[in-house]
Amino acid sequence: MSLTSFGFYMSTILVYGAVDALACLGLSIEFGVAGITNFGFIIFQAAGAYTAAILSMPNAATSNGGFQEFVLGWNLPWPLPWIGATLVGGLIALPFVFLVGKRLRGDFAAVGLLVSAVLLNLLVKNYVPFLNGDAGISLVPAPLQNLFNPQSIGYQLAYGGVAIILTVLVYFLLRRITESPYGRSLRAMRDNDVVADSLGKNLRGQRTSILVLGGMIAGLSGAVLVGFISLWAPGAWGYAETIVLFAAIIIGGAGNHKGAILGAILVPLGFEEITRFLPPFGSPSLVPALEWVAIGLLIILFLWFRPNGIIPEKRRILSTIVHRAPVTPDADDDDAESASNIGSVNDFDFRSVLTTAPVVNDHRVMLSTQGLSKSFSGVTVVSGVSISIQQGRLTGMIGPNGAGKSTVMAMLAGTLSPTSGQIFFEGQDVTHVASYKRAQAGLVRTFQLASEFKKLTVLENLVCAIPHQSGDSFTGSLRGRRYWGSEDTSNIERAEEILEGFGLSQYADAYAGGLSGGQRRLVEIMRALLAEPTVLLLDEPMAGVHRNLARKIGNHLVKLCKAGMTVVMVEHELSIMDEFCDPVIVLAEGKVLAEGTMAELRANSEVVEAYLVG
């Protein structure tokens, strides 16, 4: 190979590598960080490529003998076509928000995106006047081709250089977002979207921003590619190309942008280059077919043997306290641990970590319902529940299994919407207010089932719940650490303080997913407190927590109530109710059976029959 042809070869590798890396980076922020399984990712690259092509080409009717048909043809100079491609890549994401918005399960949304990719390909292929149909658009001008000779080795290498620089810039941009408080919220959403929502994260907003950002990056990658190869056709963007990109980031390491780049080099680029050097064998369709088989196989093997890829997502060490040896929590060792390691919730004042101003208790009605009902496919689970929760009190809620306690809690917090009835929070009708907005307004819930963000550390779990973080927005994250850094440090310190208070400091930098059941309950309580609630809804917070520790937490909850917080707690352990809760609401078969102090309830024969002895 002569030096010049080697140079041409290198420039091709550089451009293809950069294009693949850009695409993988876009997918990495969507899938690896925000948890959006965008099976239609290739649409966005295609949109960028077509846009760059038709913006840079002269009018279809007058150019090239008019042998191809397409819209626009504005003949714009570089870099306008690339900028246009980036913008269109982002804009085209907006119609897909309905699929990735809050309501739809992730796998259904993924299917919707996959199908959209197939549909759009079919439409573009069959409708010739739009983008020249199946034949595609060719003779796309190279950027600045009237100033330089695109065939020269210098131009080609410079093109490769520009592509690489763009990739590096995008990499740093994404890292800036991922490592910010906003990135933490994105990863929380990825790990458990319902819980992130209950902590006040706007899922639709977050997903829209990231889908648009990923789309812009994909659009740019398409523009870079089409400027180099000068043609673009439906055959280049079959839905299966998205699977190749997924294979790349799964192999390289989803959630780690370095892994995405490595994956881009190994899979799309690597496969292309290896087959280039293979001696021809078999029928012409054999090698591509085997490539697809290999990609399918690699996806399965990696997901099984190395699900975090070659470069796994790194664990973020946040703790500012002198590092002790990292403790790996032992999830099977529930009893021993709760008795010894944790449970030193001693003289720590929970109130001190909250930034809300002290409140004088006036026991006004904070939260109330009117005829709240819920039925699932005809089965009524909650019917006509009207309750009032008073400020500064620790209200208990008991009832046999299936009484509708968790359903009521979920409706109060907005996780479920009631079939009928109304909910008032501080006098406002919030029946139709989204759950994340209720959380932001101070109505925060915990969950009956484990709800930690598994792949966030304990400290990250806590810090991400803190409201009003200036770095917890898309624009805030772009402004960088200088903008949000010091605030984040003080947030981390607050989280460490409460962690210390619960005696869990040694687990600060461990993944929350590795904690024992009891420890996870504690993390959840701490996290809910850090969300600065005015009304805290606790769904069986003591389940799996050691009895002594549960009593200590109960005492602290009483203290918090005295200091002005309002708490509603569902609990099965009646001794806890006896000791801490006043009043207590009894639910049975979806209705309010009685309300009063535990002593009064024990005297009520109906209640005793329904629950206390049952």
Place this chain on the structure above:
Amino acid sequence: MSSFGFGLITAAVLAIATVGFTMQFAVTNVLNLAYGSVMINSAYVTYWVNQHGISVWLALFAGVFCGAVVSWCLNRVIYTPFQRRNLAPITVVIVSLGVDLMGTFGLQAIVGGSYVTYKMSQGHEFHFLGMFLSGVQLIIIGICAGVLILIHWLLKYTRLGKAMRATSANRNLARNSGVKTQFIISMTWIISGALCGLAGTVFAMNSGVFEATSNELYIVLLLAAMFLGGPGEPYGAMFGALAIGLSTEISAAYITADYKEVIAFLVLLGMLAFRPYGLFGSEKTL
């Protein structure tokens, strides 16, 4: 009216396929995107047997058998081990896409890219109510009706069917109530796999000629039919298949054949956007 006839036959093939697909999803909670590739592999098994001089109507059983065995193996070797790891549901969907690539292109690597056709007579052409249907097409519609009645009988009147429905509604509760859920899940893969194999073979019969990637877009029709009737609802799937089958063929006749799948896409996207639990389903099923 002739497009109604085409629609009916398309719907018949689709109904067999969708009922199997939706049962897999309902009982085993796997959105098996490799379903189409199992279909076409089964169609090829029928073809190989048919090539050895055996009537296609007997060879069909080989295709059915292949569908059942391959599906059972897929579940045993791949899907169940992945599900046991308690990963996000999307992981299994991605895995099924990997399986789909391997199934489709593995077949293409073996048989090459050329089109094949079954050795069979299309039978007399029948003409009634303005529709033209060949003997083969009538038989396919008959098979479809028979299969749907069998599935109805299975789900409504047999212990196995009731156990399948129980497992679908709540797997843990079913297990705690004494249902052998692992066995039920295996049986579901075998039965739905058999339907998949049958659907692949009748699909190939109906297309006349086919090759390894012939039903690449078929998964879209399947998904559209499933979501129209409600994911995991066998009766909904029957309705969905009829609606999608008829509407694609009728729109092909009145608009243009190039866009005949478009209506299925739009139905699917519309359902996902507004009623992801199907026309008759309710929120709780998700």
